[in-house]
Amino acid sequence: MVRRWFRQPEAGPPWAEKLNMYHYVYVLQNKNGELYKGSTDDLRKRKADHNGGKVKSTRKGRPWKLIYYEAFLSKKASKKEELFLKSGKGRERLKFLLNGT
Numbered sequence: 001m002v003r004r005w006f007r008q009p010e011a012g013p014p015w016a017e018k019l020n021m022y023h024y025v026y027v028l029q030n031k032n033g034e035l036y037k038g039s040t041d042d043l044r045k046r047k048a049d050h051n052g053g054k055v056k057s058t059r060k061g062r063p064w065k066l067i068y069y070e071a072f073l074s075k076k077a078s079k080k081e082e083l084f085l086k087s088g089k090g091r092e093r094l095k096f097l098l099n100g101t
Contacts, residue, residue, distance in 0.1 A: 023078035025085060027068040027094065030061035035094070039082040043069060068098060 024043045028036040028050060036058050040046040047066055050058045058064060072078040084090040 022071040022073065023075045025070045025072070025078050025081045026066060027085070027098075028058070028064040029067045030058075030064050032061065034061055035067075036061070036064065037082060037085045037094075039075075039078045041075070068094070 021041070023039065023041050025037070025039045026043060026046070028038075028047070030036075036050070038046065043066075047064065049055055050064045051062055053059045053062065070078075070081060072081065085094060
């Protein structure tokens, strides 16, 4: 089960939504329960890169499963959220959101 979260942007370009130009923050989990947090503008390709061994930091933990993502209209907002999720408070929020998955 993948948990999805869409946030209204503070200020994104008005044309981005029409062109489906989203930026994503995502959380992957491997079979050992380890989590990886990242951001991208192409979620499917990035997940394939992780599982294909193209990302050095996740090569050993394959296969990875997408368990959570958030969509943003601006890259700046997605990067800010990624940094938050990697912080102590962000890990607490993820633990709360993913409780039971």
